[in-house]
Amino acid sequence: MLAHERFGSGETLVLVHGIGHRRQAWYPVAEQLAEHREVVLFDLPGHGESPALVTNGRPIKEVLQEQLIEFFGELGIDRPHIAGNSLGGRIALEAAADGLVSSATALAPAGFWRDDRDFAYIRAHFAVLMTAARVTAPFAPSLATSAVARRAMLASIMRYGDRLEAERVLGDLGSMVAARKALRTIIRSGFPFDAEIAADVPVTIAWGTKDRVLLPYQAARARQQLPHAEHVWLPGSGHVPMSDDVDRVVDVLLRGSSHGLRASVADVA
Template structure:
């Protein structure tokens, strides 16, 4: 069984973290969301406190879908709202395509890169993050006490890494290193998102204008590929925007899980 937390009141909203992260990624926004939603956080297989990712010859996509369905059944969730970041955003969109949810919101969802060369950059980025995390481990307790060090080490993921407290930073660092086997398996099967989502399932896609992992042009590609979705820019936010823009992310998630945003947001120049 996947590790999870469940709290708050209102319509259920399942939040899915990104690759090599953990459910605590949502902590900066979770309490605010819980004032209006029943919030469900969980660790993906091979991440955080969940069991390792075991495929047994199946595709990663099928395994993650089955795990999500099993979680919904365990928690007695019938078509909840779902939102995710990065890989979690891709999982949210796939859940919508499979008709498992009432709405889907993706924060910089994976799957909108241009081609193989573009995907190579993404793979290299995560390889560099893994190397940096492993190298930082011996000095991690000291580094964690420095807001400047946290900002630098988290700089490719968020613009305000200094807002992540020392304990959370250490937990994230340990999780990133421990998630290496799952990351390698998931990355190995990375393919563009090309599933169709029924028109009666509202979809929202938000992108940080300073995303350095899945570059903002991918947000523009998502807009062209999914013109029926609502598209939002999170000004000044990085790839993991929950600490960068608490108010903006809370607004997007609440409105996205209220059957879609209705505001028109211009493209980034």
């Protein structure tokens, strides 16, 4: 079984982290969410504490879909709400298209780049991240004690990395290095999102205005491709917005899994 945590009460909300990350990415918002939802956090295959990602030559989408269906079955949950960030956002949208969930909320979902050149930028960004994590590993424990250094180390994926404690930052960096094989396999298989989502499955897409990984122009492409979804901005947030703006992200996730957003959130879209 995939490594996971399950807590809180209410309708089930499954949270899916991004590529190279781990379930702890959701910790900044999990406690508030658990006051209103049963929260399920898990590590994707090849990430965190989960077993390795094994494709045996099969398409990544097919493998991840199969893993998600199996995971839902093992937990005894049927058509939960789902939310994800980056790759996790793409997985959430694919799950909505496959009719596996009651609603989907995607924070900067992968799959809305413009062309091969844009995708090359994304691949290069993660290659630099991986190299930096590996090269700085011997010095990371001392660097992480400094809030300024933590912010600098995480600057490409979030604006306020200094808000994370040193132990979390070190764990995230170590997890990224350990996930390098899965990361390469997934990125090599990347292709634009092109699935259709039934109109009766509520979808919310939110994008940080300071995203340096999946650049904010992609939000317009998502809006064009999924016109019936709720589209909102996360002002001032980076690619991993859960630490950058806890209250707004909690609000978006709760309202996305309540089949709607209030005007005060939607008015920045």
